Amino acid sequence: MLILHGFAYSNYYNIVKHALLEKGVSFSENTVYTTDPQLRTISPAAKVPAITTERGEHLSETTAILEYLEEAYPEHPLLPEDPIARAKVRQVIKVLELYIELSTRRLLPIALMGGEPNVDTITEVKAALERGIAALNDICKPSPYLCGDTLTLADIYCRYAMAIPQLVGPKVLGMDIVAAVNGLPALMAKLAESEISQKIDADMRANQAEFMAKISGR
Ligand SMILES: N[C@@H](CCC(=O)N[C@@H](CS)C(=O)NCC(=O)O)C(=O)O
Structure with missing residues (x-):
């Protein structure tokens, strides 16, 4: 197994x-x-x-x-059949990973254990976030899922990649990063309802x- x-x-x-x-x-x-x-x-x-x-x-x-x-x-x-649709799912995942998850992760120790964040780090993280949020708003029109009417790896990746911005955003940056992405609050709420999400949580x-x-x- x-x-x-x-x-x-x-x-x-x-x-x-x-x-x-x-x-x-x-x-x-x-x-x-x-x-x-x-x-x-x-x-x-x-x-x-x-x-x-x-x-x-x-x-x-x-x-x-x-x-x-x-x-x-x-x-x-959990990937669509059509090659371009598959690539779009991968594109969303890459944007989430590079500009949203990895950038906010730099501030995770502060969010978890406190301390003063470095001003330059804050500036860099905010710039990366701006880029990532703009990209997600361009690529995704949740309906209801990030890449259309079917759950894909992009939705699963997003649900957990957003855990770090959800922690770091309000505590360190004074930002609601989920709310900045069109349709994402509703999608996150929908994803949280599934039995699988509830077991994992x-x-x-x-x-x-x-x-x-x-x-x-x-
Ligand atoms: N690039 C890795 C990142 C995974 C990652 O950062 N995992 C964290 C736990 S959530 C970890 O192992 N951190 C330990 C460390 O950075 O030393 C992946 O995509 O799997």
């Missing part, structure tokens, strides 16, 4: 977990934190998540894992205390 390595408080872990549940792929979970030396043997950059495939190969990097799952388990596709809450203890070295 496929193994998903990581921890339930990780937004990237939850992207892969949501895709696995949506696709109906059987998997088990191996809780491992980024401080655990074991992780390096499964995930070369020591990042969460990673998977071990049914054939025993290890794979990390969320988008690489998602692509693998689409190819290895085609039964319940419950598992995430249950992992919060252990995760906080790990990052504060307790």
Whole structure:
């Protein structure tokens, strides 16, 4: 059986977990934190998540894992059939990753543990966000999903990529980043209703205390 390595408080872990549940792929979970030396043997950059495939190969990097799952388990596709429609889903994911998630992640330590943010960092993060929000508003017209009437990897990626802006935005930047993207508040509310989202959110809450203890070295 496929193994998903990581921890339930990780937004990237939850992207892969949501895709696995949506696709109906059987998997088990191996809780491992980024401080655990074991992780390096499964995930070369020591990042969460990673998977071990049914054939025993290890794979990390969320988008690489998602692509693998689409190819290895085609039964319940989360990418459209049409090549340009598939590319648009990937384009949305890339925008979310580069300009929204990774930029706000720079301020995550401040949002979680407090302290004064560096002014230059704030300026850079805001510039990246402006770019990402403008791009999403150009590419996506949620109806109701980001790329049309069917749930795709873009929606799953978005739900969890937005976890960091939702934390950092109000606490550090005084911004509601979700509200800045047309139609996104309604889509986020719709996505939150699914049984899969609710299971993932419950598992995430249950992992919060252990995760906080790990990052504060307790
Ligand atoms: N590029 C990676 C990023 C994953 C990532 O940053 N995961 C976090 C947990 S949410 C992590 O492993 N952080 C540990 C670190 O940066 O050292 C991916 O797409 O999977």
